[in-house]
Amino acid sequence: MATPLLLWLQAFLLIILLLPCAATLHKKSNAGTTKYEDREVVANHGVVAADDGRCSVIGMNVLREGGHAVDAAVATALCLGVVSPASSGIGGGAFMLIRLANGTAQAFDMRETAPMQASQDMYAGNATKKDSGALSIAVPGELAGLHEAWKQHGRLTWERLVRPAEKLARSGFRISPYLYSQMVRSESGILVDKGLRDIFTSNGKLLQPNDICYNKKLAEALRIIAINGAEAFYNGSVGSNLVRDIQEAGGIITREDLQMYQVKIRKPISANILGLKIIGMPPPSSGAASMTLILNILAEFGVPEGISGPLGIHRQIEALKHAFAVRMNLGDPDFVNITEVLSDMLSPGFAHQLKKTIYDNMTFDPGYYGGRWNQINDHGTSHVSIVDNERNVVSMTSTVNSYFGAQILSPSTGIVLNNEMDDFSMPINETANGTPPAPANFISPGKRPLSSMTPTVVLKLIPNIVQYENWTTVYNDHFEIPADTRAFLQKRDMSLKAELVGPFANSLCKTSRLLEEINLLENLWELVIQEKEDTLLVFETSLKLYSLYIVLFDLREWYC
Incomplete structure (x- = not known):
């Protein structure tokens, strides 16, 4: 029986520790399309x-002033909350992974939390209020986490790190094509909410790409936060x-x-x-455990x-099905005992047993993969x-969940609020198949x-091989699985669904040989920024769809 599947595989966001970093880009203009010619970016x-x-x-710029990687992460994340508010911001949460040059690693859990008045049956009879609106808002954690990480590792002043985001919000920033695409998908919500409407529309219509957007209420909130720290948000006037x-x-x-919110360092x-x-x-993120199980x-x-x-794609999809089935047994480790299931997901022996259930000529219903519980999208x-x-590393993923979160922008603070309550499961939320x-x-x-x-950090890479997906590009803005692969999967009773999504892929690397055969396609918005005054460069890629499964290198071939 066919099993519905969203046929795109999420990119693993990898950081490779040793520097310098280089990548080759390709740019050519052809019949209205854009590709990137050979261009090496070295840091x-x-x-x-x-x-x-x-x-x-x-x-x-923070790094140029001698800032720690955490300093740069704080300034960068706050900036993203201004210019990319549909995806992140201080009204949401994040996970930050830090790997210090001395080998110490920390996981900062700044995930949102359920309010103290919340209960597991709070959406009974009105399940739609879990998806958007004020009841979908969880207690934001990003700012608390950024401030705590800065207190432990920061070198520059907190005010120095906040001011650039404040300036962008106050002086205005251009709407990027990607933000505009998110605005279009969220147009009905933007037009309904006065806070969003005041910021992202003009004369009743959405701002267009390259239009200047101002968020002066957010600028004022950031000004207060710059002076008073996270306390202003969690126990002050902003909060x-x-x-x-x-x-x-x-x-x-x-x-x-807000006052009770705590960052967890795991x-x-x-x-x-x-x-x-x-x-x-670690949990409450299921990402690393799932990735480990899939790779094993x-x-x-x-x-x-x-x-x-094509057979390899089939096997990868089957591995993903197993991992997604098992991951729904995870949860917040401060509330549920996940020791056994987490141990299984990290065990090569458990992976070996699951591999034996994968057949090269067929697929199965969800229950076959151990899917006892329905998924959270x-x-x-x-x-x-x-x-x-100094080779200190930060890998940080932040979110407000859906585009523009709860689709509410706080009128007095300019902060876009998350709808993270939608990531919880509900007792009444049974799927059509039971x-x-x-x-x-x-x-x-x-x-x-x-x-x-x-968020992931990868170390100790051997042997000297790079594996990446050689997908067919269509109009240079997304990747398409080849027709023969689709036919191969359909013969095995897989029901394929085309999905229009816009994930980004970030990776930092060390050698010019790393990506020299990979064409990176982006959304035509400032792919690479180069600082010509010295050798420090910025490598930024924005991909419509990019799947990087295995990255293997030989450290002996790298140069400094």
């Missing part, structure tokens, strides 16, 4: 990769105004919710696979031969990858919802 002192080149520049706006819209977040997941040491985010399953087939061609994120000149919701992810006051965000 000797540090690299910042973000979803928007303007934010990469801000992070780069008071934010809570008032939320409650006037019908939400249940209180000042006490032990990262670490796994050795295929000669790689992968460091990732694929390793059982032999890499690269066993996962190449993922939405949008923003990612930052940074290496400083699959029940996951109890480990039910709502509890103060609980963090399950996430699949996967």
